[in-house]
Amino acid sequence: MGMETPETIVNTLWFNNSVHFGLRVMNEHYNLKWGDVTLKKDVNGLAYLELNERQTKTRTGDNVKDIRDINPKMYENKNNKERDPLAIYKRYAELRPADFCQREDPFYIAPNTMPISATNPKWFRKQVVGINKLGSIMKK
Numbered sequence: 592m593g594m595e596t597p598e599t600i601v602n603t604l605w606f607n608n609s610v611h612f613g614l615r616v617m618n619e620h621y622n623l624k625w626g627d628v629t630l631k632k633d634v635n636g637l638a639y640l641e642l643n644e645r646q647t648k649t650r651t652g653d654n655v656k657d658i659r660d661i662n663p664k665m666y667e668n669k670n671n672k673e674r675d676p677l678a679i680y681k682r683y684a685e686l687r688p689a690d691f692c693q694r695e696d697p698f699y700i701a702p703n704t705m706p707i708s709a710t711n712p713k714w715f716r717k718q719v720v721g722i723n724k725l726g727s728i729m730k731k
Contacts, residue, residue, distance in 0.1 A: 597702030611665035626694025686714040
């Protein structure tokens with residue numbers, strides 16, 4: 592986990608989304624879109640990420656009362672930047688292809704398989720991470 596490589600960024604994002612947003616099954620991770628997570632600030636100026644939840648395995652939309660009263664939030668960690676989920680999210684946002692940051696684009700995109708260099712500075716490519724790959728992250 593961390594911000595050193597494209598793979599560690601995806602792994603860390605997956606972990607943070609599981610812990611803070613309560614995403615459990617792989618379909619929830621796989622169906623997550625870039626626009627489902629928004630960067631906001633609270634009344635005290637503390638930054639956080641908020642999940643705008645879509646239908647899930649347990650919340651199918653059949654029962655209109657079966658929604659969370661409050662959207663899940665993930666707050667910044669000012670005391671430990673290495674473990675700050677917002678710093679990792681912001682770094683990921685910087686490294687994503689600029690034309691692949693639309694609301695309906697997939698949240699998890701594939702790391703570039705070519706070595707990162709001055710001639711190839713792209714960390715990520717415009718391809719969704721497969722559901723099996725997302726499912727294998729927990730094992731790592």
